[in-house]
Amino acid sequence: MVMLTLKINGHDRTQEVEGRTLLVDFLRGGGLTGTHVGCETSQCGACTVHMNGAPVKACSVFALEAEGADVTTIEGMAQQGEAGDDLSVIQAAFKEHHGLQCGFCTPGMIMSAAALLKDVAQPTEAQIRSHLEGNICRCTGYHNIVKAIMAASGQDVSSVAAQ
Numbered sequence: 001m002v003m004l005t006l007k008i009n010g011h012d013r014t015q016e017v018e019g020r021t022l023l024v025d026f027l028r029g030g031g032l033t034g035t036h037v038g039c040e041t042s043q044c045g046a047c048t049v050h051m052n053g054a055p056v057k058a059c060s061v062f063a064l065e066a067e068g069a070d071v072t073t074i075e076g077m078a079q080q081g082e083a084g085d086d087l088s089v090i091q092a093a094f095k096e097h098h099g100l101q102c103g104f105c106t107p108g109m110i111m112s113a114a115a116l117l118k119d120v121a122q123p124t125e126a127q128i129r130s131h132l133e134g135n136i137c138r139c140t141g142y143h144n145i146v147k148a149i150m151a152a153s154g155q156d157v158s159s160v161a162a163q
């Protein structure tokens with residue numbers, strides 16, 4: 001066991017971990033179960049979190065690699081909510097534009113979307129689709145996810161097809 005210290009959603013945390021512990025297991029084991037595990041092979045993106053501001057697939061990062069890092073999970077996004085319902089702008093847009101069905105992929109989609117919008121204020125549909133190539137959704141066919149992200153960036157999506 002090795003002592004690990006990092007910051008998660010703005011809070012310092014120090015805990016013993018095994019060298020083989022994955023970041024996603026560390027987070028979920030500490031109660032942050034919003035970060036999902038869909039494949040454990042770095043393909044589905046359900047485990048996406050931000051590490052020092054950059055999106056990473058937490059199933060492909062050892063917890064010890066996050067030593068000293070600033071990690072944000074989907075729970076941290078909710079705490080940034082501005083609408084009084086604890087939802088961030090992106091989460092609210094997913095809700096409004098039906099960007100989720102079962103919701104399994106949603107945390108990873110939102111963390112990836114947040115990373116994109118930080119770099120590109122108003123991405124095109126093509127840019128969004130390209131950015132989401134590492135995130136798999138088994139339900140929605142992606143269309144409403146893309147629409148929600150465009151809406152979250154303040155773009156008019158009224159002319160975008162509903163389905």
Ligand code: FES
Binds near residue numbers: 037040046058060
């Ligand atoms: S669980 Fe990490 S990419 Fe699928």
Ligand code: FES
Binds near residue numbers: 105140
């Ligand atoms: S909403 Fe079900 S996997 Fe994406």
